[in-house]
Amino acid sequence: MSDIRADRNLTDNFTLNQLTRTDQSDLQAENRNVTAEEELKLVVLAELLEKCREVLGCELDVLSGRRFVSLNKRVGGSDRSQHLRCEAVDFSPAGPDSEASVTDAWQKLATASRAGRLKFGQLIVESAAGRDGGRSVWVHISLGEPFRDKARCGEILSMKDGKYTMISKVV
Numbered sequence: 001m002s003d004i005r006a007d008r009n010l011t012d013n014f015t016l017n018q019l020t021r022t023d024q025s026d027l028q029a030e031n032r033n034v035t036a037e038e039e040l041k042l043v044v045l046a047e048l049l050e051k052c053r054e055v056l057g058c059e060l061d062v063l064s065g066r067r068f069v070s071l072n073k074r075v076g077g078s079d080r081s082q083h084l085r086c087e088a089v090d091f092s093p094a095g096p097d098s099e100a101s102v103t104d105a106w107q108k109l110a111t112a113s114r115a116g117r118l119k120f121g122q123l124i125v126e127s128a129a130g131r132d133g134g135r136s137v138w139v140h141i142s143l144g145e146p147f148r149d150k151a152r153c154g155e156i157l158s159m160k161d162g163k164y165t166m167i168s169k170v171v
Helices: 025-031 036-056 069-074 099-114
Strands: 060-064 088-093 122-131 135-142 155-160 163-169
Touching: 025 069, 036 060, 036 088, 036 099, 036 135, 088 099, 099 122, 099 135, 099 163
Parallel strands: 122 155
Antiparallel strands: 060 088, 088 135, 122 135, 155 163
């Protein structure tokens, strides 16, 4: 494991510390210990965020990227979460979050994916009271192929309080 407490850029606008941050301060140091392989995946994830930033035309607040097992359990993440493998990130447009602003961002990203401008595993607008730092709504995006089976890529979903609904699939 390499200790990544010394921050560095993964892309022009996203750093290693941003993609390994957590509101769970007692677990922060452990969450920043990643392998070289995990760090390479975080670069790919940061590149996906750059595309999201371009589509949305605004800065992004990274809420949760990489999660090690204990952190993932604490915040209520699935034991199959791509966050565990450095393959998913939760974010919102910079500034105060509202259901309207986050849903609007999610819809713009879904539209861009349908136009072939954005490839991913899953794109989800998620809401859950008090989850992961008390946030109530955010966008989740995960890496697609080769990190996720091609048949399960391009899924656009919504999640409210743990219940997922498939909205559409981009092929």
